[in-house]
Amino acid sequence: GAVVSQHPSWVICKSGTSVKIECRSLDFQATTMFWYRQFPKQSLMLMATSNEGSKATYEQGVEKDKFLINHASLTLSTLTVTSAHPEDSSFYICSATLRQEPEPQHFGDGTRLSIL
Amino acid sequence: GQNIDQPTEMTATEGAIVQINCTYQTSGFNGLFWYQQHAGEAPTFLSYNVLDGLEEKGRFSSFLSRSKGYSYLLLKELQMKDSASYLCAALDSNYQLIWGAGTKLIIKP
Numbered sequence: 431g432a433v434v435s436q437h438p439s440w441v442i443c444k445s446g447t448s449v450k451i452e453c454r455s456l457d458f459q460a461t462t463m464f465w466y467r468q469f470p471k472q473s474l475m476l477m478a479t480s481n482e483g484s485k486a487t488y489e490q491g492v493e494k495d496k497f498l499i500n501h502a503s504l505t506l507s508t509l510t511v512t513s514a515h516p517e518d519s520s521f522y523i524c525s526a527t528l529r530q531e532p533e534p535q536h537f538g539d540g541t542r543l544s545i546l
Numbered sequence: 547g548q549n550i551d552q553p554t555e556m557t558a559t560e561g562a563i564v565q566i567n568c569t570y571q572t573s574g575f576n577g578l579f580w581y582q583q584h585a586g587e588a589p590t591f592l593s594y595n596v597l598d599g600l601e602e603k604g605r606f607s608s609f610l611s612r613s614k615g616y617s618y619l620l621l622k623e624l625q626m627k628d629s630a631s632y633l634c635a636a637l638d639s640n641y642q643l644i645w646g647a648g649t650k651l652i653i654k655p
Contacts, residue, residue: 537588
């Protein structure tokens with residue numbers, strides 16, 4: 431149980447393109463979803479926390495107009511990287527939790543984004 | 547501030563035992579998680595401790611001492627596939643996960 435699906439796995443696109451990444455909880459309703467970014471050989475960096483039906487809470491230094499997060503339902507959150515540039519190339523990973531209690535975060539497989 | 551410390555890298559031999567330590571300082575505490583992350587992949591959940599003591603799961607065990615702000619992950623009978631990064635993360639009073647930078651474990655034959 432507790433499967434999180436993330437799509438797409440790989441994206442290669444030109445600079446200036448907007449890219450949408452989907453994160454779905456397949457067999458549970460996720461009250462909270464998290465978006466992380468990870469550069470090569472570095473730790474996970476939390477970008478934002480997303481609760482269904484409310485605005486995402488962004489971490490310091492993360493541009494909310496650049497990284498648009500929509501959490502329209504208990505099973506789907508999307509991250510849109512708007513007008514992506516080469517410095518946005520990274521590994522983006524979503525995770526979800528069932529409820530706000532001690533509960534492991536269940537991770538999607540991640541999306542490798544390469545901006546040319 | 548909130549902080550998680552764990553070694554950057556460790557090396558061990560196949561078949562041996564290795565202990566990865568983690569110390570934490572958080573605003574409140576609701577438990578400690580260990581995750582495994584292979585290169586290029588997302589993390590996978592290994593263990594959760596909220597009470598003091600040792601939790602054993604097959605070849606992997608995790609220990610917690612709340613009074614010392616300390617945890618360790620113990621891996622026995624090491625296999626080559628255990629080569630990965632091991633992430634320690636503490637849950638604070640707001641149920642926010644505070645992540646360590648990860649320990650890269652290299653297994654040698």
